[in-house]
Amino acid sequence: MNTNYAIIVFIVGTVTLMLFAFTLVIFIIVHKKKRYEHLLEKQTMENTYQTQLLQSRLEVQEQSFRYFSEEIHDNIGQLLSIVKMQLYNIRNNSREEETVTKATDCNDLLGKAITDLRNISHTLNSGYISKAGLADAIEKDLEYIRSAKDIKCALHRSGDEYSLGNERELLVFRIIQEAIGNAVKHATPTAIDISLDYKPGELTVAIEDNGSGFDIGQHTKGGIGLNNMHVRARLLNGSIQVNSVKEKGTTVRLMVNG
Numbered sequence: 001m002n003t004n005y006a007i008i009v010f011i012v013g014t015v016t017l018m019l020f021a022f023t024l025v026i027f028i029i030v031h032k033k034k035r036y037e038h039l040l041e042k043q044t045m046e047n048t049y050q051t052q053l054l055q056s057r058l059e060v061q062e063q064s065f066r067y068f069s070e071e072i073h074d075n076i077g078q079l080l081s082i083v084k085m086q087l088y089n090i091r092n093n094s095r096e097e098e099t100v101t102k103a104t105d106c107n108d109l110l111g112k113a114i115t116d117l118r119n120i121s122h123t124l125n126s127g128y129i130s131k132a133g134l135a136d137a138i139e140k141d142l143e144y145i146r147s148a149k150d151i152k153c154a155l156h157r158s159g160d161e162y163s164l165g166n167e168r169e170l171l172v173f174r175i176i177q178e179a180i181g182n183a184v185k186h187a188t189p190t191a192i193d194i195s196l197d198y199k200p201g202e203l204t205v206a207i208e209d210n211g212s213g214f215d216i217g218q219h220t221k222g223g224i225g226l227n228n229m230h231v232r233a234r235l236l237n238g239s240i241q242v243n244s245v246k247e248k249g250t251t252v253r254l255m256v257n258g
Contacts, residue, residue: 076117080114116147119144122140130169142192151190153191157195158197159198161198162258172232172256175229176194176205178232179229186212188211188212190210191209192208193207194208195208198258207251208251211249212246212247213248213249214244238255
C-alpha cells in the first residue's frame, strides 16, 4: 500500500514538475518573442524615422540645387550674355587691331563660360535631370568636366536600358556626381570612366578614375562625400563598394535593384 502510494506521489510529482517546466519554457519563449517583436518594432520605427530624416535632408538639398540653378540661368547667365554682346559690338565697331583681338578673345572666353554655366545649371536642376533621363544627364555633366577640367571622360552603356523612376534616377545621378566631384577635387585624375550595366532586376553603376587614390584603411569612416553616397544608396535600398589603390585610382561601384 505504501509502495503504491509512493509510486502515485512520484508520478504526480513528476508530471507536476514537467508541467511546471513546460509552462516555464512556454513563458520564456513568449516573453522573448514579445521582447523581440518590441525591439523589431522599435528598430523599424527608428529606420523609418532615419529614412524620413534623410529624405527631408535631401529634399532641402535639392531645393538649394534648384535655386542655384535658376540663379545661374536667369541672372548670371543673362548678365554674361549682355557682356558678350557688348564685347561683340566693341569688336565690330573698333578700328584698332589690338582692341579687336582682345575683344574677340574675351568674347570667346565668355562664350565658353556661358556654356559651362549652362551645363552646371542643367545638372543642378532635378527637373532637367528627370526630363533628360539618367544617361543624358550624365553625358551633360561629363561635357562640363571635359571642358572645364580638361579630363578625358567617357560613358559606357550595356544591356537593355530601362527607367528606375525619376526619384531613384535622381539619387543615382547625385551619387555619380559626388563620386566625380571627389575624384576631381582630391585625386587629380586625367581620365574618368562611367559604366551603366543594365541587367534584369539590377543596375550596376561603376565610376572609375586614374587619380592618386587613397588608403581605404585610413578612411573607414569616410568624408562628407562618401557619407552622402552611402546615404543615397540606403534610400535606394542599394549598396556601394569603394575600392582604391594609391597612385592607381579609385572605383566606386553602386548596385541598385531595377
